[in-house]
Amino acid sequence: MSINPIRKKEDIPDERYRKMLLTLLERQAGREIAGAEVFGQCLIHAPTYEHKLQLVRLQREELKHFKLIADLLADFGVDVDAFVRNGARGETRFTGNAADLQVEDWIDGVLFNFMTDRAATFQLAEYVKGSYSPLGKATAVVVRDEEFHTRFGERCIEELCQDPRAREEVQRRFAKWFAGAMRIFGRPGTPGNRYCIEAGLKSRDSAEVAADYLDSLRPVLARCQLRFPRREEVSLDLPPELDLTVPSAD
Numbered sequence: 001m002s003i004n005p006i007r008k009k010e011d012i013p014d015e016r017y018r019k020m021l022l023t024l025l026e027r028q029a030g031r032e033i034a035g036a037e038v039f040g041q042c043l044i045h046a047p048t049y050e051h052k053l054q055l056v057r058l059q060r061e062e063l064k065h066f067k068l069i070a071d072l073l074a075d076f077g078v079d080v081d082a083f084v085r086n087g088a089r090g091e092t093r094f095t096g097n098a099a100d101l102q103v104e105d106w107i108d109g110v111l112f113n114f115m116t117d118r119a120a121t122f123q124l125a126e127y128v129k130g131s132y133s134p135l136g137k138a139t140a141v142v143v144r145d146e147e148f149h150t151r152f153g154e155r156c157i158e159e160l161c162q163d164p165r166a167r168e169e170v171q172r173r174f175a176k177w178f179a180g181a182m183r184i185f186g187r188p189g190t191p192g193n194r195y196c197i198e199a200g201l202k203s204r205d206s207a208e209v210a211a212d213y214l215d216s217l218r219p220v221l222a223r224c225q226l227r228f229p230r231r232e233e234v235s236l237d238l239p240p241e242l243d244l245t246v247p248s249a250d
C-alpha cells in the first residue's frame, strides 16, 4: 500500500494518527535528551582526553537531535521546557527501566554506546521514510550523525576487548545491556506497531528492525571474541526467531 506523505501538521488525517505521532515524538525526544545525560555519566569514566573529547561531541549531537524533535513537538503546542523539566531522568527515559542504564565505569559507558545508542538508531531510522515528512527530514539528520556514534562505540569495544580481563567483564555484563537494547525495539506485532505500519509511520515491524540490529553486531562481536547471551541469561522474553549466533572471526 502506498501512503501519501503528510507534509505539515494541518494535513494529518485524524486523531488516531496525531496521537500516535505525538507518542513517537515524545519517546524520541526523551531518548535524545537521555542520550546526552547518560553520555555525561560516561564522560566521567572515559580513560583519555581524546575519548572525553569524542564523548562531548556525542553529547552535543544528542542535544541537537533533541532540539530537532522538540521543534516538531512545539509545533503541536507541547511545552518543551516543561517536558524536559518534568520528565524522568536519563536512564528511565531511554528504555523505561532505569536499571538498564546505570553507568558506573568505562565498561558500562562503552556498552551504553555500543549497545543502547546503536539500538535507538536502528529503531529511529525507520522514520526516515515514514509518512510524516517533517519527522522524516529531522530523522535523516539524526541518522547521519549517529554513524559516528556507532563507529566510536565499535572502536571503544574493540579497544576494551584487547585486554582479556576486560573482555571477560564485558561478556559478564552483556546480557544486561542486551536486554536494555532489546527493550528499545519493544514487543513485535503489538497493535501500536501494526497501526504505525498501516499509517506509514514505520515501514517494518520492530522484530525485523531488531534482526537487522543483531546482524550489524555479529561481525563486531566476532572480532572481539564475544558472544550474544544465551536466552536463559536475558531477563526478557525474546522472539524465538531471533538469531543469537556469532560467526567465528576470520
Ligand SMILES: [Fe+2]
Pocket: 032, 035, 061, 062, 065, 142, 146
Ligand atoms: Fe541521537
Ligand SMILES: [Fe+2]
Pocket: 035, 058, 062, 117, 146, 149
Ligand atoms: Fe547517539
